[in-house]
Amino acid sequence: MEEIFDVAIIGMGPGGEVAADRLIAAGKKVVVFESELIGGECAYWACVPSKTILRGSELRDEAKHGAGVSGITLNWQQAREYRDYMARHLDDSAEAEGYLRRGAQVVRARAVIAGPGRIQADGREYLTDHIIVATGTAPIFPSFPGSDQITAWGNRELYTLAELPQSVAIVGGSAVALETATFLAGFGVGVTLLNRSRRLLGREEPEVAALAEAYLRESGVDVRMNGSIAKGRAEGGRSVLTLGDGNELAVDAVVFATGRTPRTEGLGISLAGGLLDDKGYMQVDEHCRSSEGLWAVGDVTGIMPFTHVAKYQGRIVADCILGKERNAGYGGIPRVVFANPEIAAVGLTREQADLIDLETEAVSVNLPETIARPWTYEQNPRGDLGILIDRRQQVMIGAWAVAPQASEWIHQAALAIRTHIPLSVLRDQVPQFPSYNEAYLVALDKLEHSG
Ligand SMILES: Cc1cc2nc3c(=O)[nH]c(=O)nc-3n(C[C@H](O)[C@H](O)[C@H](O)COP(=O)(O)OP(=O)(O)OC[C@H]3O[C@@H](n4cnc5c(N)ncnc54)[C@H](O)[C@@H]3O)c2cc1C
Numbered sequence: 341m342e343e344i345f346d347v348a349i350i351g352m353g354p355g356g357e358v359a360a361d362r363l364i365a366a367g368k369k370v371v372v373f374e375s376e377l378i379g380g381e382c383a384y385w386a387c388v389p390s391k392t393i394l395r396g397s398e399l400r401d402e403a404k405h406g407a408g409v410s411g412i413t414l415n416w417q418q419a420r421e422y423r424d425y426m427a428r429h430l431d432d433s434a435e436a437e438g439y440l441r442r443g444a445q446v447v448r449a450r451a452v453i454a455g456p457g458r459i460q461a462d463g464r465e466y467l468t469d470h471i472i473v474a475t476g477t478a479p480i481f482p483s484f485p486g487s488d489q490i491t492a493w494g495n496r497e498l499y500t501l502a503e504l505p506q507s508v509a510i511v512g513g514s515a516v517a518l519e520t521a522t523f524l525a526g527f528g529v530g531v532t533l534l535n536r537s538r539r540l541l542g543r544e545e546p547e548v549a550a551l552a553e554a555y556l557r558e559s560g561v562d563v564r565m566n567g568s569i570a571k572g573r574a575e576g577g578r579s580v581l582t583l584g585d586g587n588e589l590a591v592d593a594v595v596f597a598t599g600r601t602p603r604t605e606g607l608g609i610s611l612a613g614g615l616l617d618d619k620g621y622m623q624v625d626e627h628c629r630s631s632e633g634l635w636a637v638g639d640v641t642g643i644m645p646f647t648h649v650a651k652y653q654g655r656i657v658a659d660c661i662l663g664k665e666r667n668a669g670y671g672g673i674p675r676v677v678f679a680n681p682e683i684a685a686v687g688l689t690r691e692q693a694d695l696i697d698l699e700t701e702a703v704s705v706n707l708p709e710t711i712a713r714p715w716t717y718e719q720n721p722r723g724d725l726g727i728l729i730d731r732r733q734q735v736m737i738g739a740w741a742v743a744p745q746a747s748e749w750i751h752q753a754a755l756a757i758r759t760h761i762p763l764s765v766l767r768d769q770v771p772q773f774p775s776y777n778e779a780y781l782v783a784l785d786k787l788e789h790s791g
């Protein structure tokens with residue numbers, strides 16, 4: 341008789357892995373399909389290598405700001421070796437063995453859906469009660485005259501670099517562009533950032549964009565707003581871009597940080613009753629269910645494309661399949677760009693709040709002017725915090741911080757927003773002295789229209 345699995349997971353990035361781990365631990369019979377490496381984009385070519393390689397220049401800059409510290413230098417070869425170690429030298433055999441040891445079946449092939457509960461891969465058909473799609477996204481490389489002649493890098497080329505270029509153009513103005521610029525400029529590469537609009541980080545508050553731009557410029561990045569590429573060509577081993585304003589820019593490589601597209605083409609989603617939107621993202625309900633027995637987690641859903649969200653959705657789906665029905669909620673989830681200093685945000689922006697007619701008040705505080713921690717932390721202290729409140733409900737609905745360690749202390753706002761902690765309770769907190777967290781009290785005190 342044909343073997344029937346409880347759950348089949350297509351794509352083993354962070355979303356697929358978390359779902360698999362939970363389902364296997366609960367005793368389910370699981371088959372996983374991975375066409376490249378178990379661990380997905382995040383582990384090998386995105387979050388892990390990018391954050392690892394940023395740490396050195398962050399430390400060096402902290403040292404520049406730290407009193408009585410000097411002489412920190414970066415060593416590309418050692419940094420690269422540690423990056424490669426952290427990216428497992430692009431070897432996932434230990435991960436595959438781990439799943440096999442725990443009783444899952446591992447199929448190293450591209451899978452396609454052939455119908456409800458039916459998957460084809462590696463010339464075989466697999467039957468299953470549930471299918472979880474976790475196939476992630478691929479980078480978008482814009483096309484323009486001569487785009488096929490230039491040296492074009494996406495995140496994979498970038499985060500497996502053996503040798504550093506002397507100069508690059510980075511196209512884009514969001515997370516990948518800013519982190520890449522921070523990394524490369526930190527290692528002394530000449531970076532020109534071409535942002536097609538008038539500001540960076542178009543989804544965040546304008547103050548955040550302005551601070552991000554100022555810090556990037558300070559680190560030596562040539563930031564060009566309204567920067568577009570008219571055409572490109574190869575010349576003497578370099579890539580020459582003709583920009584929209586007519587100027588030419590010659591660089592060793594062009595990094596495209598221009599967004600991503602879901603890996604759903606030809607996947608057979610509709611054959612299992614699933615729907616895709618006009619960009620190819622899978623449509624899911626609040627349980628991350630696409631249709632009966634068909635689920636989706638992670639970037640392929642197009643909902644907050646971050647690893648922590650992919651992992652969260654993996655937990656939601658696994659629990660739903662295990663009979664503990666859970667709804668996914670997306671309030672109070674942090675968004676961090678690991679630039680220098682870190683750029684963190686959570687909840688709504690003023691623009692988003694206005695769209696849903698909330699009565700809001702926003703305040704921002706400069707940290708060195710108001711609390712002690714920036715001064716004990718560094719000699720030339722930096723940092724800003726902004727919060728947004730709902731005046732009627734008297735709760736925080738948005739926050740941002742551009743400051744050292746903001747990725748850590750934004751979680752205080754994340755919890756407040758996610759759980760609707762009343763402002764009166766937030767005001768009654770007693771944060772550690774001296775810590776960046778004290779800034780929240782200062783910001784709350786600055787509000788005019790709250791009790
Ligand atoms: C440069 C960069 C840096 C980033 N840094 C961060 C960060 O610091 N923090 C953060 O939260 N997010 C970060 N992200 C985003 C993060 O990488 C994604 O949100 C995350 O990887 C999504 O996980 P996922 O499981 O949905 O998909 P993925 O990690 O993309 O994994 C999908 C997997 O599915 C496999 N697959 C696809 N199709 C098939 C098929 N038909 N059959 C079998 N297997 C298939 C793929 O091979 C892949 O392994 C970064 C992204 C980039 C590009």
Ligand SMILES: NC(=O)c1ccc[n+]([C@@H]2O[C@H](COP(=O)([O-])OP(=O)(O)OC[C@H]3O[C@@H](n4cnc5c(N)ncnc54)[C@H](O)[C@@H]3O)[C@@H](O)[C@H]2O)c1
Pocket residue numbers: 482511512513514515516517519535536537541542596597598599600645646675676677678
């Ligand atoms: N720290 C993190 O959590 C982190 C870090 C890096 C990436 N990510 C995620 O990875 C994904 C990819 O990031 P990203 O920054 O590439 O994508 P994005 O979609 O966030 O931003 C794309 C950028 O490219 C620009 N752009 C798009 N098409 C263009 C074109 N044809 N010409 C010029 N500019 C163009 C856009 O204006 C925007 O600034 C996102 O989902 C992001 O959230 C997360």
